[in-house]
Amino acid sequence: MSQTQLPPPSGAELIATSLKQQGVDTIFGIVGIPVVEIADACQAQGLRFIGFRNEQSAAYAASAYGYLSGRPGVCLTVGGPGVVHGLAGLLNAQLNCWPMVMLSGSCDTDQVDMGAFQELDQVEACRSYCKYAARPTSVDKIPFVIEKAIRTAMVGRPGPTYVDLPADYIQYPIQERSSIQSLQLPKFNSSIKSQADPQSIQQALDWLKQAKQPLIVIGKGAAYARVVSDHHPLCVSAARSKALKEADVVLLVGARLNWILHYGQSPKWSSNVRYIQIDIHPEEIGNNGVTTLPLAGDIQLVLQQLLHSKQQLVPLSRSANPYVGGLLDKVKQNVTKSQASGRNGSDSAVLTYQTAFTVIKDILPTKDVVYVSEGANTMDIARSFFDVYEPRRRLDAGTGATMGVGMGYAIAAQCYRPSDLVVSIVGDSAFGFSAMELETAIRSKIPLLIIVINNNGIYHGLDPADYDTSRDNNILPSTSLSPETRYDMIAEACGGKGWLVKNRVELANALTNALALRNETCVINVMIAPGGRKKLSFGWMNKAQKAKI
Ligand SMILES: Cc1ncc(C[n+]2csc(CCOP(=O)(O)OP(=O)(O)O)c2C)c(N)n1
Ligand SMILES: *[C@@H]1O[C@H](CO)[C@@H](O)[C@H](O)[C@H]1NC(C)=O
Numbered sequence: 001m002s003q004t005q006l007p008p009p010s011g012a013e014l015i016a017t018s019l020k021q022q023g024v025d026t027i028f029g030i031v032g033i034p035v036v037e038i039a040d041a042c043q044a045q046g047l048r049f050i051g052f053r054n055e056q057s058a059a060y061a062a063s064a065y066g067y068l069s070g071r072p073g074v075c076l077t078v079g080g081p082g083v084v085h086g087l088a089g090l091l092n093a094q095l096n097c098w099p100m101v102m103l104s105g106s107c108d109t110d111q112v113d114m115g116a117f118q119e120l121d122q123v124e125a126c127r128s129y130c131k132y133a134a135r136p137t138s139v140d141k142i143p144f145v146i147e148k149a150i151r152t153a154m155v156g157r158p159g160p161t162y163v164d165l166p167a168d169y170i171q172y173p174i175q176e177r178s179s180i181q182s183l184q185l186p187k188f189n190s191s192i193k194s195q196a197d198p199q200s201i202q203q204a205l206d207w208l209k210q211a212k213q214p215l216i217v218i219g220k221g222a223a224y225a226r227v228v229s230d231h232h233p234l235c236v237s238a239a240r241s242k243a244l245k246e247a248d249v250v251l252l253v254g255a256r257l258n259w260i261l262h263y264g265q266s267p268k269w270s271s272n273v274r275y276i277q278i279d280i281h282p283e284e285i286g287n288n289g290v291t292t293l294p295l296a297g298d299i300q301l302v303l304q305q306l307l308h309s310k311q312q313l314v315p316l317s318r319s320a321n322p323y324v325g326g327l328l329d330k331v332k333q334n335v336t337k338s339q340a341s342g343r344n345g346s347d348s349a350v351l352t353y354q355t356a357f358t359v360i361k362d363i364l365p366t367k368d369v370v371y372v373s374e375g376a377n378t379m380d381i382a383r384s385f386f387d388v389y390e391p392r393r394r395l396d397a398g399t400g401a402t403m404g405v406g407m408g409y410a411i412a413a414q415c416y417r418p419s420d421l422v423v424s425i426v427g428d429s430a431f432g433f434s435a436m437e438l439e440t441a442i443r444s445k446i447p448l449l450i451i452v453i454n455n456n457g458i459y460h461g462l463d464p465a466d467y468d469t470s471r472d473n474n475i476l477p478s479t480s481l482s483p484e485t486r487y488d489m490i491a492e493a494c495g496g497k498g499w500l501v502k503n504r505v506e507l508a509n510a511l512t513n514a515l516a517l518r519n520e521t522c523v524i525n526v527m528i529a530p531g532g533r534k535k536l537s538f539g540w541m542n543k544a545q546k547a548k549i
């Protein structure tokens with residue numbers, strides 16, 4: 001291959017150099033006018049560019065890459081509609097507190113407000129989802145704004161930022177390549193960390209010592225502090241409802257009292273519960289009117305403060321504390337129950353979530369796996385089957401309950417951990433939001449194992465017989481999807497491998513074959529029994545309301 005000639009230096013090269021200078025190694029996006037030159041300049045500098053089919057998935061991938069790596073993931077889009085698609089990723093990153101930067105092209109600065117190509121006030125559109133959103137005031141300010149966007153996304157509570165790049169800046173001719181270097185700012189690489197107020201640490205230790213029924217709740221915020229694995233002998237996730245109800249002192253570690261934790265309120269929690277809240281973001285502490293003992297600071301440092309104090313905490317034990325025994329018994333009961341339903345029925349019987357997940361769990365390796373999961377029942381039930389041993393090994397619909405994140409997350413996870421097995425366990429509805437990204441993965445040589453749990457629809461799914469009658473009468477339930485849609489064939493159509501399976505034996509065979517093809521993107525389309533048309537109810541919802549009007 002002949003040595004490729006670098007194009008004359010321009011704003012695009014200044015942008016690429018600034019990204020590289022700030023430690024960016026991978027870019028997720030879709031090119032078009034005016035950002036093709038940016039992607040090309042990034043590739044010329046050795047950065048990886050992964051071209052997606054929709055900016056939503058690219059932005060989800062960037063945010064997950066940020067969460068996994070600890071440095072912001074970068075998403076590159078065109079203006080107008082490209083930015084609007086990307087907003088989905090900015091919102092999702094904001095809700096999850098994940099670091100990412102979106103970079104988008106915009107119209108020439110002298111055409112603003114003239115009805116220019118894909119024109120939109122993008123800084124304004126992004127601002128409410130971002131910690132920082134800006135357009136450089138001149139070409140030579142590009143490195144400044146990129147450094148600020150990267151740094152702002154990382155520090156304090158992580159989140160998304162936005163940089164607007166007008167077409168005339170991207171194309172701006174730069175006379176001397178050396179000036180691109182001289183404009184650069186140092187790579188942001190500092191740990192800005194603070195400790196909690198020592199008085200509050202003392203008080204927290206007093207509370208923890210007085211506690212009869214303590215509970216530690218570990219959130220995504222603790223990901224970088226590498227806290228504990230699902231296999232800790234005192235992990236009581238499988239007895240979550242009981243633990244929440246009984247706890248008297250709760251140590252929240254990077255976990256917000258939001259909808260997922262029922263706002264910290266009774267009846268899900270005891271009305272006498274006392275919260276100690278470790279959080280990097282002071283505004284989060286005491287949110288929703290819940291009084292908490294504040295430990296504002298970096299989780300690792302604050303935990304060290306608690307552990308290295310002279311006051312020794314006594315470890316909990318089953319024999320000394322009936323609360324511990326009660327919870328561990330409940331965990332055991334719950335695990336036994338789900339195992340029994342997983343082993344239920346003959347090998348040729350129609351699969352259920354439980355029987356399918358049991359087959360999958362028996363065959364998958366236990367180490368070096370990243371799980372991606374989305375869907376309603378698929379995700380909730382999968383969470384109880386597939387344990388993780390290390391932080392940042394499970395990516396799911398998260399705080400936003402966002403459907404459609406799975407393909408972007410899986411691609412990002414495989415980019416970040418190329419030697420690991422990335423397994424997506426996704427509902428049929430969830431998968432449909434971004435199935436075309438199969439082509440992205442296959443083209444980019446990113447091998448994924450995708451298991452679609454197919455019940456012909458959202459939540460309870462749909463019985464094919466009900467489908468026929470309700471379709472004839474034009475009253476398809478809003479939750480229905482076409483029965484037995486061949487998601488496996490989408491993989492084949494894109495150059496991957498696919499299987500349709502309907503019982504344990506077929507599932508086991510397909511999975512074994514897929515695992516032998518570690519270089520390929522595989523889709524196993526797992527038909528399960530639809531769950532009937534019961535009224536919908538999830539643990540986090542309020543009870544039925546009384547009519548007021
Ligand atoms: C962006 C977005 N759109 C819509 C929803 C509403 N929603 C919640 S779960 C879900 C899909 C659930 O169905 P599926 O993925 O098939 O999983 P299942 O519950 O059937 O196992 C949808 C559409 C959402 N959470 N997010
Ligand atoms: C970041 O800075 C620290 C010192 O502050 C240094 O030890 C470390 O090597 C730096 N890391 C990178 C990736 O530059």
Ligand SMILES: *[C@@H]1O[C@H](CO)[C@@H](O)[C@H](O)[C@H]1NC(C)=O
Nearest residue numbers: 238239240241242330334384
């Ligand atoms: C048992 O596990 C199920 C499924 O994971 C969960 O919904 C339920 O709340 C658990 N039971 C208790 C008491 O926490």
Ligand SMILES: *[C@@H]1O[C@H](CO)[C@@H](O)[C@H](O)[C@H]1NC(C)=O
Nearest residue numbers: 337339340341342344345354
């Ligand atoms: C086993 O399956 C049968 C029939 O499908 C069902 O009635 C029973 O409740 C199941 N048992 C368990 C433990 O899931």
Ligand SMILES: *[C@@H]1O[C@H](CO)[C@@H](O)[C@H](O)[C@H]1NC(C)=O
Nearest residue numbers: 445447515516517518519520
């Ligand atoms: C998978 O790819 C790697 C490197 O790309 C290659 O060394 C290996 O032989 C491939 N394995 C299979 C089973 O194709």
Ligand SMILES: [Mg+2]
Nearest residue numbers: 427428455457
């Ligand atoms: Mg479904």
